Amino acid sequence: DTEVTQTPKHLVMGMTNKKSLKCEQHMGHRAMYWYKQKAKKPPELMFVYSYEKLSINESVPSRFSPECPNSSLLNLHLHALQPEDSALYLCASSQEVRGVNTEAFFGQGTRLTVV
Amino acid sequence: AQSVTQPDIHITVSEGASLELRCNYSYGATPYLFWYVQSPGQGLQLLLKYFSGDTLVQGIKGFEAEFKRSQSSFNLRKPSVHWSDAAEYFCAVANNAGKSTFGDGTTLTVKP
Numbered sequence: 001d002t003e004v005t006q007t008p009k010h011l012v013m014g015m016t017n018k019k020s021l022k023c024e025q026h027m028g029h030r031a032m033y034w035y036k037q038k039a040k041k042p043p044e045l046m047f048v049y050s051y052e053k054l055s056i057n058e059s060v061p062s063r064f065s066p067e068c069p070n071s072s073l074l075n076l077h078l079h080a081l082q083p084e085d086s087a088l089y090l091c092a093s094s095q096e097v098r099g100v101n102t103e104a105f106f107g108q109g110t111r112l113t114v115v
Numbered sequence: 116a117q118s119v120t121q122p123d124i125h126i127t128v129s130e131g132a133s134l135e136l137r138c139n140y141s142y143g144a145t146p147y148l149f150w151y152v153q154s155p156g157q158g159l160q161l162l163l164k165y166f167s168g169d170t171l172v173q174g175i176k177g178f179e180a181e182f183k184r185s186q187s188s189f190n191l192r193k194p195s196v197h198w199s200d201a202a203e204y205f206c207a208v209a210n211n212a213g214k215s216t217f218g219d220g221t222t223l224t225v226k227p
Contacts (some may be wrong), residue, residue, distance in 0.1 A: 031213050042220055043205075048214065056212065056214060100166075101212065102212070106151075106159040108135030109156075
């Protein structure tokens with residue numbers, strides 16, 4: 001299994017809603033990532049988890065809250081989002097080999113629209 | 116700080132013609148370099164990677180890339196483009212911690 005699975009594929013939420021994005025991988029990778037991608041732009045790193053611990057937070061607003069319940073799962077909890085947070089949210093995972101994180105495998109993304 | 120520049124925002128080639136997409140990087144140590152392809156509304160698929168060793172790397176779908184340290188470049192090539200290659204292409208550099216920085220991307224259009 002070389003897939004990273006993200007659910008849901010599409011999400012529309014109001015600015016007062018609370019929702020969660022989910023990501024799952026069964027490749028035994030110990031690093032997992034959240035990226036945000038706006039239209040016609042490259043992905044921007046949000047968070048990195050390494051061995052289920054948050055290792056990188058790219059100064060992301062607190063209305064985005066990541067969680068790594070176990071080595072296969074990664075969640076992104078959303079609360080009080082703004083319309084400008086509408087984007088494609090990508091999850092990725094990678095293996096660590098001799099202290100180096102190898103190439104990232106990406107999921108298909110969740111298309112989020114905040115209304 | 117690491118950075119990537121893809122000088123060409125949009126490239127159009129005829130089907131069957133050769134292709135070269137340019138990528139220049141800035142990184143203080145030995146870079147880990149990648150090329151990804153993305154179709155509209157989809158995730159990113161890895162085409163190829165360079166970590167060390169042979170500077171000419173082969174990837175999937177007939178793509179190859181050459182790492183040139185002296186020019187800080189990692190250009191992507193394909194000898195004969197197919198209509199299905201039309202997509203967005205991203206070059207990326209990563210550090211040991213897995214932090215990847217992407218270029219702004221190059222949109223490839225393939226003419227019949």
